[in-house]
Amino acid sequence: MRVAVTGASGFVGGAVCRALTAEGATVHGFGRRGDVPAAHLGGASYRAWDLTRGPLRDAPPVDAVVHCAGSVTDWGPAAEIFAGNLTGTRAAMAAFPGARFVHVSTASVYDPFRPSVMVTEDEAPVARYLNAYGASKAAAERAVLARGHGAVVLRPHAVYGPGDRALLPRVLSAVRGPVLPAVGTGRQRVSLTSVGNLARACVLAATGPVASGVFNITDAFPVAIDDAFREILRERGVRARPVYAPARLAGPLAAAVEGAFLLARRREPPRLTRYAVGHLAVERTLDITAARAVLGYRPHPTTFAGAASWETSTTG
Numbered sequence: 001m002r003v004a005v006t007g008a009s010g011f012v013g014g015a016v017c018r019a020l021t022a023e024g025a026t027v028h029g030f031g032r033r034g035d036v037p038a039a040h041l042g043g044a045s046y047r048a049w050d051l052t053r054g055p056l057r058d059a060p061p062v063d064a065v066v067h068c069a070g071s072v073t074d075w076g077p078a079a080e081i082f083a084g085n086l087t088g089t090r091a092a093m094a095a096f097p098g099a100r101f102v103h104v105s106t107a108s109v110y111d112p113f114r115p116s117v118m119v120t121e122d123e124a125p126v127a128r129y130l131n132a133y134g135a136s137k138a139a140a141e142r143a144v145l146a147r148g149h150g151a152v153v154l155r156p157h158a159v160y161g162p163g164d165r166a167l168l169p170r171v172l173s174a175v176r177g178p179v180l181p182a183v184g185t186g187r188q189r190v191s192l193t194s195v196g197n198l199a200r201a202c203v204l205a206a207t208g209p210v211a212s213g214v215f216n217i218t219d220a221f222p223v224a225i226d227d228a229f230r231e232i233l234r235e236r237g238v239r240a241r242p243v244y245a246p247a248r249l250a251g252p253l254a255a256a257v258e259g260a261f262l263l264a265r266r267r268e269p270p271r272l273t274r275y276a277v278g279h280l281a282v283e284r285t286l287d288i289t290a291a292r293a294v295l296g297y298r299p300h301p302t303t304f305a306g307a308a309s310w311e312t313s314t315t316g
Contacts, residue, residue, distance in 0.1 A: 019042075
């Protein structure tokens with residue numbers, strides 16, 4: 001097969017390139033950076049392409065596209081986030097109009113105002129979101145699904161692994177001396193998604209017999225958030241322990257912090273946001289029955305084994 005991968009210079013896109021080339025596919029990688037190490041791509045070809053500037057005019061013929069590019073921040077100007085997630089998605093679809101389109105979305109399209117308890121794919125999108133990230137990803141999903149046949153949407157949650165620029169760095173940066181401040185009770189369950197599991201799901205969606213559908217993609221089973229935090233800290237050799245604040249206090253505090261950052265027009269994200277509270281303080285679990293049954297998805301359990309050697313930055 002011939003497969004195009006957008007966001008190939010990034011964390012997820014690079015993993016997808018490597019997984020596809022390992023399966024024998026001819027892979028064309030695209031990303032914003034001009035130069036990407038060959039090892040990151042696993043043998044895929046590469047071209048620079050900023051999707052926010054429109055479709056690629058001389059796109060190669062491909063059988064499928066795995067669209068990994070987009071904005072992953074929960075903080076920043078809404079126009080920039082929508083450009084990365086909605087405008088970029090439309091450009092990718094326009095560049096490859098006849099190909100199967102696998103869109104890597106997010107579990108953030110589920111209702112942020114209530115817990116997600118083994119949610120199924122029909123429970124999103126919803127009417128309102130906390131920020132432009134969730135709203136823009138939901139809008140991109142709608143655009144992709146409007147294609148009908150040939151559109152596949154994958155919804156991972158909290159992707160982690162070597163090269164992670166979001167989950168692991170955020171946890172480590174929150175440590176203060178012997179304490180990792182956290183929210184909730186620590187026993188709330190969460191579904192996480194290793195980058196290896198997600199890459200395998202992308203291969204199945206791009207090359208398998210199923211040409212359309214929406215699928216939650218997570219590790220084999222949910223985990224308690226306290227167990228995940230403690231394993232991360234242990235594997236990274238950080239001598240700290242999680243200490244939990246009640247969610248009823250953290251939510252208003254996060255809103256106040258966000259307000260102060262907005263008034264100061266600060267572009268860097270605050271350490272505490274309502275989005276982060278909403279994803280850590282209550283249950284966020286996804287039902288992956290459909291992915292197992294339809295895609296043949298067989299995920300590994302959550303583990304941070306070996307995280308001491310993980311690099312937490314990538315080409316971008």
